Amino acid sequence: MEKAKRKELAYNYAHTHRQMGAYRILNNHNGKSLVGSTLNLEGVWNKHKFMLDIASHTNKELEADWKKYGEAGFSFEILEEIKPQEEFVQDKADMAKYHKMLPDLENKWLEKLSPYGERGYHKQK
Template sequence: MTDKTRRKELGYNYAHSHRPMGVYRIVNTGNDKMYVGSSLNLDGVWNKHKFMLDIKGHDNKALQEDWNERGEAGFRFEVLEQIKPEEDFVADVQELKKYRKMLPDMESKWLEQLSPYGERGYHKQK
């Protein structure tokens, strides 16, 4: 197998493999306040949050204020629960839809368990 063929195969396999999916939290290490969320791409969502916070464009204003004061070093990213995919490869968008439907219930469970509201977190009580 040539290097070019091998690179193509690796690229195809990466593009059609599952990313880590599930529920995460961002924790302020100074006061333990947390932000809880869910994503079909846990690796990518942390990068997205950091980017938005770094450009001062995050939609959660309280989290943004604390990030402005403390910077990235004042926070940690944790995966709370992951979805174990039933298949190894993503054949089409329909497969991802079933996992997307699982996320709201998983996230709600963690929001209820951790209560990241008021002094404990960056969420507004519903």
């Protein structure tokens, strides 16, 4: 592949939106959930799996269940996606507007699913 074409493809990839939104990690054995939100849904699942595999996840209760049941005992679900308003990411301001949407989206799903106590890995605020 010619150098200019590779450069164009790399630029387009770097400036393309990733899937953004709210997600849930579900323990298939006991129904407990961890709810979160991110600008990169594919990447966040990989991050959680890596942190759980090396026993350095911030949620020790989830980590204990991961150790007990393994990756096969969990599923990753996209709860809601944020649809980008533009095709390409032009600058940091483009991403900042989506980043500001994440806390409200996550709170919406925390209220809806109530993943606290026996139902989840979150601590009630």
